[in-house]
Amino acid sequence: MQRYRSPCGEMMLGAIGDSICLCGWIGRSGYERDLARVTKHFGACVVHGTCPVIDIAAEQLDEYFAGERKVFDLPLVFSGTEFQNMVWNGLLRIPYGVTISYGEEASRLGCPKSVR
Incomplete structure (x- = not known):
């Protein structure tokens, strides 16, 4: 550290x-x-x-x-959990300067009901 x-x-x-x-x-x-x-x-x-x-x-x-x-x-x-790791890896695929909603990220991950 x-x-x-x-x-x-x-x-x-x-x-x-x-x-x-x-x-x-x-x-x-x-x-x-x-x-x-x-x-x-x-x-x-x-x-x-x-x-x-x-x-x-x-x-x-x-x-x-x-x-x-x-x-x-x-x-x-x-x-993290398997789900958390999946989300964090998904976030790595968002290019610099691009924003997406939680709903869009959930859909990209194949978990559209996982928005919170």
Whole structure:
């Protein structure tokens, strides 16, 4: 885990092995819950420091906030239910600058009644 200072606020970046498992705003509602879910799901403890994939994530975030990057190419690993993982993977397919409704995303995933 490593803190990352963005122009929009402080974030925490986390990795398991060679993949990013957490990128969240520190202090937002639900941050502690997300951190607990990740550590429980992976049976991991929090170690503060850095690793190559966190360094790459920080570099790509710097480029994004500087307006130089629109696509991230990081290995990600999710810590959720099968449905949550399906949703998160679906969100990755929405291009930069495009917005869609929850209903449209649910339909794209083949679960039109899963909107909430």
